[in-house]
Amino acid sequence: MSKRLALLVAAALVAGPLAAQQKPVPLVVPAPQTMPSGPLGEAVQQGLSIINATRAALPDYVGNALNCSSCHLNGGTVANGAPFVGLAGAYPEYFARSGAVETIEDRIADCFRRSMNGKAIAVDSMPMRAIVAYIAWLSAGVPVGASVDGRGFRALPAPGRAPDAGRGATLYAQRCAACHGRDGGGLRTPEGTFVMPPVWGPQSFNDGAGMAQAATLAAFIRAKMPLGRGGTLTDDDAWDIAALIAGAPRPAYAGKSADWSRGGRPASPR
Ligand code: HEC
Ligand code: HEC
Structure with a gap:
C-alpha cells in the first residue's frame, strides 16, 4: 500500500464509517406501487415476508420465537426502530464488534446467529437474496455512502445514577408484563403460537446480540415501548428496565469472546 493510501485508510478508520461522514438524509419509505414487477418484485415480496415471519419461513435457521420485525419495526421502516431504509448504499462498513x-450480508447473517439465536443463512441462498432485494428496494433514492435520519436506535444520554434493576422490575410488571409475560417469555396461544415476543429466557435473543446490551435496550425501550406508547417512559425508567432485561437469563452466544478484539466495546452504563 502506498504511504498516502495508508494514511487515508488510517484516517477513515479513525473518522468512522464512510456513511457516518455524510449528513443524514430524510427517511422516506417507498410507496408500495414502486415495488418492481416480475422475478425481482417476487424476491422483494419474499424478503418482506421473511422479515415479518422469520421463524415460520426459516425454522431451521431461527432458534427462538422472534422475527426480524420484532426489533426492526414494521418491516424495517421505522425511524429509531433500526430501519432497513438506506442500508443498501451504507455498506460495506467497518464494524467495531467484529473488527472488520x-x-x-454479514450483518444479516450476524442477526441470524445472535438476535435470532440461530444459524446464518448462506450468502448465496435464496432467502439471503430475497432479504437483500427487499433492503435494496427500501433504499432506492438514498445516495451511496449516506445514512438515513433515524438509522439504528436513538442513543440515550448516560444515566444520571446507577440503573436500578429492582425499580425496573416494578415498572416491567406495570408497563410490559401484559404483553411480554411476567416471566419475560412472551405470550402464546393455547396451541403454542407466539402472539407476543419474549424479552428474556430460552426463546429470546442470545447474550451476543446487540439488543442484549443495556444501552441498546434502553434506547429501544425509551423510544418504542410500550408498543404504541413509545416516549411515555423517562430516561431513568428505560435504563432501569434495561438493567432488569440485560441481567435476565438468556441463551449464551459461543462466539462473543472474540467481539471488539480491536477495541470500541460500548461502555457499560455506570
Ligand atoms: C432482538 C432484536 C433483533 C432482531 C430480532 C433482529 N435484529 Fe437486526 N439488529 C438488531 C440490533 C440491536 C442491531 C444493531 C446492532 C449494533 O449495531 O450493535 C441490528 C442490526 C441489523 C442490521 C444492520 C443495521 C444498520 O443500521 O446498519 C441489519 C441489516 C439487520 N440487523 C438485519 C436483521 C435481520 C435480517 C433480522 C432477521 C433475520 C434481524 N436483523 C433480526 C436487533 C435485532
Ligand atoms: C401492547 C403490547 C406490548 C407492551 C405493553 C410492550 N411491548 Fe415490547 N413489544 C411488543 C411487540 C408486539 C413487539 C414486537 C414488535 C412488533 O411486532 O411490532 C415488542 C418488542 C419488544 C422488544 C424487542 C423484541 C423482543 O421481544 O426482544 C423489547 C426488548 C421490548 N418489546 C420491550 C418492552 C418493554 C421493556 C416494555 C415495557 C416498558 C414493553 N416492551 C411493552 C408489544 C408490547
Missing part, C-alpha cells in the same frame, strides 16, 4: 469491514 462488513457487507450487508
